Amino acid sequence: SAERVRQFGTTIFAEISALAVQCGAVNLGQGFPDFAGPEWVKQAAIEAITADANQYAPYIGVPRLREAIAATWQAQGWRTVDPVTEVTVTSGATEALFGAVQALVNPGDEVILFEPFYDAYLPDVTMAGGIPRFVRLHPPGDGHATWWFDPAELQAAFSPRTRLLMLNTPHNPTGKVFRRDELEQIADLCQTYDVIVISDEVYDQLVFAGATHIPIATLPGMWERTLTINSLGKTFSLTGWKIGYAVGPASLNAALRAAHQWITFATATPLQFAAAAALEGALHNGYYEQFRAEYTARYRLLEEILVSVGFPVLPTEGSYFLMADITPTGFHDDVTFCRYLTQEVGVAAIPPSAFYARQHDLPLLARFCFAKRPETLRAAQQRLLAWR
Ligand code: PMP
Ligand code: GLN
Numbered sequence: 496s497a498e499r500v501r502q503f504g505t506t507i508f509a510e511i512s513a514l515a516v517q518c519g520a521v522n523l524g525q526g527f528p529d530f531a532g533p534e535w536v537k538q539a540a541i542e543a544i545t546a547d548a549n550q551y552a553p554y555i556g557v558p559r560l561r562e563a564i565a566a567t568w569q570a571q572g573w574r575t576v577d578p579v580t581e582v583t584v585t586s587g588a589t590e591a592l593f594g595a596v597q598a599l600v601n602p603g604d605e606v607i608l609f610e611p612f613y614d615a616y617l618p619d620v621t622m623a624g625g626i627p628r629f630v631r632l633h634p635p636g637d638g639h640a641t642w643w644f645d646p647a648e649l650q651a652a653f654s655p656r657t658r659l660l661m662l663n664t665p666h667n668p669t670g671k672v673f674r675r676d677e678l679e680q681i682a683d684l685c686q687t688y689d690v691i692v693i694s695d696e697v698y699d700q701l702v703f704a705g706a707t708h709i710p711i712a713t714l715p716g717m718w719e720r721t722l723t724i725n726s727l728g729k730t731f732s733l734t735g736w737k738i739g740y741a742v743g744p745a746s747l748n749a750a751l752r753a754a755h756q757w758i759t760f761a762t763a764t765p766l767q768f769a770a771a772a773a774l775e776g777a778l779h780n781g782y783y784e785q786f787r788a789e790y791t792a793r794y795r796l797l798e799e800i801l802v803s804v805g806f807p808v809l810p811t812e813g814s815y816f817l818m819a820d821i822t823p824t825g826f827h828d829d830v831t832f833c834r835y836l837t838q839e840v841g842v843a844a845i846p847p848s849a850f851y852a853r854q855h856d857l858p859l860l861a862r863f864c865f866a867k868r869p870e871t872l873r874a875a876q877q878r879l880l881a882w883r
Pocket of ligand 2: 508509
């Protein structure tokens, strides 16, 4: 194999999900819902297929979907977006992230990542020949109520060679939602050093208890240098559809499109029409409020379950993940613990060390996903109780 892929193992999600299937474990590892997406959205896909919207879509996305994305930005009060030049549809957020890094990073350019990071970011950077620079997110404690970073460490990560910063808010795996003052620090440095931001906001509708999602693109001076990436997978519980999109200035969209045309060229046509119906419907039918209320209940249930079996949990402000402190189990590394939990206890979780490039001074945690039916969470509870 080529040098750019030689170091890659299989992703932690593939490994733990395969182990979960093999052991019949309740899968609270890989992030995906075990319940159906909305009926009206599934119906829209069926209708699009029946109506023969089955040939190649325009490579930048079908106009109706790009217009629905622009309408969503408008309705949130974020910005008036031009659907012709400022929106590009991709095959999942995953493709948008890969394509954007390919389109914006030259070999030798430096890219800043907050660590832990969603696992795809590092291969995205190295496959483009970029050089990663890491800034640690630290768990709550030492007077911090939520995950936090040291402003001096962030500043020190910037150099004249910095080209890009990859942000993720709400954050996978920590559940952190970046506050306005934190986004302002990032924004100031990006403007000082003329750095572009790729902001992955796939969990933007999943925020809890007082947290507010703020797109960094809405901060003064940031629209021109930010590509905001999203996806319908989480928001509409349809992770298998892989409909993603990028919103940003025409210049950054033009760069992404130049890469996208040679990566996938276009994205599944009938699912784009259904995605448009989803975003259009959600503007008026109360979907997002109901979605958040249901997820708040799932979050509280999983929290209660983990605490009841003796795992202290860290607060989640957004995303559908909970981080549990596994120190009380006596295990010394999270990979061994998560394999044991999957194989011997029958509950799958993800070891957060998979989201770190530097393996020193890691907190001892396991990531549990609460995008699950109450009966699934209860089944996990039974197994955890039997073990503890
Ligand atoms: N970014 C983050 C932070 C994610 O958690 C995920 C999904 N696990 C993705 C991107 C990928 O999104 P998609 O399935 O739309 O490619
Ligand atoms: N984003 C999902 C997670 O964090 C998994 C996506 C994947 O399997 N690549 O669990």
